[in-house]
Amino acid sequence: MDSLLRHAWRLARKDLLVEFRSRTAILSAVVFTVLVLVVFNFGRDPTAVAAVDLAPSILWVTFTFAAMLALNRAFQLELENQALDGLLLAPVHRASIYLGKLLANLAFVAAVECVGLPLFALFFNVRVLPVLVPLAGVIALATVGFVAVGTLFSAMTARTRFAELLLPVLLLPFMIPPLIWAVLATGALLAGRPLSEIGGWLKLLAAFDLAFIVVAFLLFPATVNE
Amino acid sequence: MPEGMPQNSGFMVAAYITAAVILVTYAFLLYRRTLKP
Amino acid sequence: MTLLKTGRWITAVALALLAAVYVRALAFTPIERAQGAAQKIFYIHVPSAWCAMLAMGLVGIAGILYLLLKDPRFDRFGEASAEVGTAFSCVMLTTGPLWGKPIWGTWWTWDARLTLTLFLFLLFLGYLLLRGAVTDRGLRARYSAVLGICGLVLLPFIHLSVYFFRTLHPQPIVLKPSAPSLPGSMLVTLLFSFGVFTLLYVGFVTQRYALAVLRESAESGGAHA
Numbered sequence: 001m002d003s004l005l006r007h008a009w010r011l012a013r014k015d016l017l018v019e020f021r022s023r024t025a026i027l028s029a030v031v032f033t034v035l036v037l038v039v040f041n042f043g044r045d046p047t048a049v050a051a052v053d054l055a056p057s058i059l060w061v062t063f064t065f066a067a068m069l070a071l072n073r074a075f076q077l078e079l080e081n082q083a084l085d086g087l088l089l090a091p092v093h094r095a096s097i098y099l100g101k102l103l104a105n106l107a108f109v110a111a112v113e114c115v116g117l118p119l120f121a122l123f124f125n126v127r128v129l130p131v132l133v134p135l136a137g138v139i140a141l142a143t144v145g146f147v148a149v150g151t152l153f154s155a156m157t158a159r160t161r162f163a164e165l166l167l168p169v170l171l172l173p174f175m176i177p178p179l180i181w182a183v184l185a186t187g188a189l190l191a192g193r194p195l196s197e198i199g200g201w202l203k204l205l206a207a208f209d210l211a212f213i214v215v216a217f218l219l220f221p222a223t224v225n226e
Numbered sequence: 227m228p229e230g231m232p233q234n235s236g237f238m239v240a241a242y243i244t245a246a247v248i249l250v251t252y253a254f255l256l257y258r259r260t261l262k263p
Numbered sequence: 264m265t266l267l268k269t270g271r272w273i274t275a276v277a278l279a280l281l282a283a284v285y286v287r288a289l290a291f292t293p294i295e296r297a298q299g300a301a302q303k304i305f306y307i308h309v310p311s312a313w314c315a316m317l318a319m320g321l322v323g324i325a326g327i328l329y330l331l332l333k334d335p336r337f338d339r340f341g342e343a344s345a346e347v348g349t350a351f352s353c354v355m356l357t358t359g360p361l362w363g364k365p366i367w368g369t370w371w372t373w374d375a376r377l378t379l380t381l382f383l384f385l386l387f388l389g390y391l392l393l394r395g396a397v398t399d400r401g402l403r404a405r406y407s408a409v410l411g412i413c414g415l416v417l418l419p420f421i422h423l424s425v426y427f428f429r430t431l432h433p434q435p436i437v438l439k440p441s442a443p444s445l446p447g448s449m450l451v452t453l454l455f456s457f458g459v460f461t462l463l464y465v466g467f468v469t470q471r472y473a474l475a476v477l478r479e480s481a482e483s484g485g486a487h488a
Contacts, residue, residue: 149413156406160396169392170410173385174417177424208420215416219409222330234365235300241361242285245307245354249281249463252350253274256470260267260477 004099007092011100015074016107025073026111029066033116036062037123051124056186059120060142060179066112067143068168070105071150075158088224098220102151102213109143131189134198138189141205142182148209149174152216155223174212181205266476270469277463284456292452301365304358306452310460311354312376315383316418317464318348322390323415326408338404339479341411343471345390347464352384375425382421386414400479 019025040058044051087097117139121128128135150171157167181201188198264272288306295302321344329337359377360370371377390410397403 152409152413156393156409157396159402160393162396166392166396170389173382173389174413176382177417177420180424204420204423211416211420212413215413219330219412222405222409225405231294231296232299232301232365237301237361237365238289238303241301241304241358242289242307244357244361245311246281246285248350248354248357250278252347252467253278256274256467256474257271260271260470260474 004093004096007096008099008103011087011092011097012103012107015101015104019073019104019108025069026108029069029108029112030115032065032069033062033112034119036065037116037119041123051126052187052190055120055124055126055190056183058124059116059186060183062116062120063109063113063139063143064146064175064179066116067105067109067146067150068171070108071147071154071171072164072167074101074105074151074154076163094221094224095217097224098151098155098216101155102148102216105147105151106144109147113139113143126190128190131192134195135186135189138182138185138198138202138205141202141209142178144209145178145205145212146171146175148212148216152220152223155220178205178208181208265473266469267473270466270471270473272466273462273469274466277459277466280459281463284452284459287455288452292448293446295449298366301362304362306456308355308358308362308376309453310456311351311358312380313457314460314464315348315351315355315380315387317461318344318351318468319383319386319414319418322348322411326411326415329404329408330412335400335404338407339472339475340468341390341407342394342475343468345387345394345407345411346471347467348383349387349391350467351460351464352380352387355380356384373425375422378425379418379421382417386417390414 036058040054044054117128117135120126150167153170153174154167157163157170160166181204185198185201185205284306288303292303292306294300322341325337325341325344328334329341359380363372363377364370390407393410394403394407397406
């Protein structure tokens with residue numbers, strides 16, 4: 001168990017080092033975030049549409065895109081030089097590979113979210129600080145949800161034709177439920193509704209995360225074994 | 227027809243025909259595909 | 264009799280019985296007064312929804328069995344069930360809004376039935392696309408099993424989220440299109456339709472499975488990949 005975590009952490013570090021050295025994906029994610037925020041800001045009529053109405057959807061569009069960027073790249077790294085075979089030959093548990101990828105992807109998306117959320121609060125003049133903790137909770141739970149499934153699927157699509165097209169299509173039905181719960185919860189929080197109201201969505205998100213992380217751990221070996 | 231009842235048999239006809247078309251077409255396609263794989 | 268012939272016969276019988284369902288539903292079942300003739304779409308929509316869900320469930324179970332037992336027959340069955348499920352999902356997706364518009368006043372609503380319809384269709388589509396993208400047979404079987412199982416796990420969450428959504432957003436119209444207690448004649452029509460649709464599912468899947476077998480033998484009998 002201990003070596004499982006250690007190996008996973010090593011693998012995650014490797015991926016993150018590679019990514020942060022080149023910085024292409026994270027930069028495009030941040031640029032996209034800023035772009036979306038600016039466009040939506042100019043696109044709405046402030047007297048007709050309150051920022052708070054659009055805010056949750058805009059926030060989650062940007063986060064979802066960041067997640068897709070991370071996931072698309074997740075296993076691309078290993079395709080070059082058949083690094084995946086090297087990884088599989090190493091004396092690491094298959095589960096470590098999944099966990100390592102998951103951690104790396106989560107770190108990537110979390111980085112984009114840490115940039116995106118303050119920018120979003122700034123551009124839209126939305127009061128995020130009073131609800132920061134529950135909001136962070138919602139964001140964390142939803143992100144874990146779709147990154148968990150996405151990491152599993154990207155292991156499969158990486159070796160197919162049209163990988164970048166196939167991954168979003170496969171992922172769509174799995175991203176919609178956590179995304180909807182997250183958007184609803186975010187909307188409720190930003191509108192100042194009491195915490196008790198979002199309890200249901202938080203529970204759903206947590207249950208979703210738990211179910212799919214367990215399922216992904218169980219199924220990941222099937223995606224890489226010969 | 228009794229008064230007060232909505233006149234929506236058009237939808238019913240459309241739905242029944244659409245369903246039949248889909249199912250029969252699929253049956254036909256299966257038949258064709260299994261004739262000469 | 265070969266599997267293919269059996270499948271064809273079952274399908275033929277089921278289609279003939281489907282015609283009988285049509286006659287019974289359209290001519291010999293009373294019209295529901297509050298909802299009008301459109302309510303009869305129910306006799307086609309609900310059984311096809313059942314078949315689509317059955318198809319998805321069996322795809323998931325076949326996936327689990329394949330990963331556990333490595334028997335390619337389960338993979339073939341999954342492939343067959345997914346394609347047939349797609350066909351029934353198309354019936355659901357078309358009859359659903361056609362039923363919704365006259366009854367609820369809107370073509371689409373995020374209620375349990377229609378939302379599940381959409382998700383099932385997307386899952387089936389993803390499954391078939393994934394299969395199309397992978398050429399190696401063993402890999403394809405494993406990937407399909409993984410996706411099928413994930414789809415199965417997703418279904419309860421869809422149901423739960425619709426339930427939550429519904430408690431917040433009341434439906435556009437008060438009518439309940441499928442009341443749990445139906446007058447006798449309507450119940451008989453519905454049950455008859457259920458039986459026929461299920462039979463149709465069996466016939467389709469049998470043929471599609473036979474097709475998969477035929478393709479595989481053609482593949483291995485022909486050029487060596």
